[in-house]
Amino acid sequence: MVKVWSPVPQEATVYHQCNAIAGVGFAVMLLASLAGCSVSGTAATPSQTQTPSLPAVPAPWVPSRTIVVPARLSDEEAMTQRAAQLKKEASNEGVIDPPVVDLVRWTSYLDWGQTVATCLQEAGFNVEGVGGNLTYPDGIAPSQESAFGLALYVCDSKYTLNPTYSQTLTADQWGLWYDYDVEWLVPCVAAFGVTASQPPSRDTFIAQGLQQGYPTWDTWGEAQAVYSAKPWQEEVAFMETCPYSPPNQYLWGG
Numbered sequence: 001m002v003k004v005w006s007p008v009p010q011e012a013t014v015y016h017q018c019n020a021i022a023g024v025g026f027a028v029m030l031l032a033s034l035a036g037c038s039v040s041g042t043a044a045t046p047s048q049t050q051t052p053s054l055p056a057v058p059a060p061w062v063p064s065r066t067i068v069v070p071a072r073l074s075d076e077e078a079m080t081q082r083a084a085q086l087k088k089e090a091s092n093e094g095v096i097d098p099p100v101v102d103l104v105r106w107t108s109y110l111d112w113g114q115t116v117a118t119c120l121q122e123a124g125f126n127v128e129g130v131g132g133n134l135t136y137p138d139g140i141a142p143s144q145e146s147a148f149g150l151a152l153y154v155c156d157s158k159y160t161l162n163p164t165y166s167q168t169l170t171a172d173q174w175g176l177w178y179d180y181d182v183e184w185l186v187p188c189v190a191a192f193g194v195t196a197s198q199p200p201s202r203d204t205f206i207a208q209g210l211q212q213g214y215p216t217w218d219t220w221g222e223a224q225a226v227y228s229a230k231p232w233q234e235e236v237a238f239m240e241t242c243p244y245s246p247p248n249q250y251l252w253g254g
Contacts, residue, residue, distance in 0.1 A: 054241055055191040061184035061247065067172035069253035072164045078106070081163035089156060093149035101157035108248055112161050119155035120148075130239045132161075137232055165252060173251055174209035178202050180246035181219050188242040189223040196222060220244045 073081070082103070090098040107115050109132040117129030125148055128135045140148050169177070178199075186196045196219040199205070208216040220242065227235040248254060 054237060057191045057241055058184055058187045061180060063176055063179055063246070063250050064183075065176065065179060067170075067176055067250075069173070069251070070164075070167055070170060073162075073167070078163050079103075081166070082160050085160070085163070086153070086157055090153055093153050094146065095150050095153045098153060101154050103160060104158040106162035107159045108162060108252075109165060109245065110248055112159065115159045116152070116155045119158060120151055123151040123155070125151060128236065130236055131243055133239055135232060135236055165248075168213070169209060171206050171210060174206040174215075175202060176246055176251060177209070177215065178205040180250075181215070181217070185219050185242060189219060189238075192223060192227070192238050192242065194223040194226050 086098070089095075113129030113131050113133045115129065117127045117134055120127040120134075125140070125144075126136065126138050128137065179202075182199055182202075186199075189196055197217070199219075200208070200217050205215070205217055223238065223242065224235075227238045245251060
């Protein structure tokens with residue numbers, strides 16, 4: 001199963017997409033949470049094939065426009081939002097009496113997945129991290145769901161995504177996102193054999209982003225839907241190579 005957490009801020013809105021190994025997936029929009037998404041039953045053991053060779057992809061993207069990014073949250077504001085986020089996560093994970101866990105450090109969309117995955121591995125779970133995503137090659141057995149939910153809560157408490165990155169995107173940020181998708185992400189997914197749908201105009205994309213809080217033209221989602229039915233090694237290779245959102249240094253200033 002792959003849990004896909006996409007950086008789509010709108011009142012701290014996040015996506016979770018849980019894909020059964022058989023390829024039957026579903027997507028649910030949640031508010032202000034890192035709710036876990038666990039597999040009932042044990043997934044098929046992944047094949048022992050080597051990581052697939054990567055196709056030729058575009059050179060690293062550099063935006064043609066520069067923007068003024070929103071101010072970072074103060075430490076007090078960030079900790080207040082963290083507490084609210086963890087409370088909702090505990091409820092969604094079924095953690096009845098959540099422990100108080102100190103923050104070790106903030107993470108970003110670049111390293112949340114890898115950092116939390118390492119923490120979960122230390123707790124005994126076979127989890128891998130890719131950017132803002134977690135992958136579960138063997139699934140999570142029903143008998144382990146409660147323990148996994150607690151472990152995920154603890155690990156996310158230690159390495160919480162900085163709430164700065166969950167602020168509502170500005171028009172300039174949505175415009176930057178559009179440029180990234182059109183200029184770089186479309187060619188990147190094309191290298192993986194996926195043809196993106198026709199994009200709207202830049203102004204329409206910005207207006208829809210401001211209204212909906214997420215990109216209504218979703219090139220990455222189209223490609224991920226294709227790769228969710230492929231062997232997990234191929235899906236991970238796609239996600240590692242073609243990130244969902246523009247680089248942090250351009251979208252958030254670091």
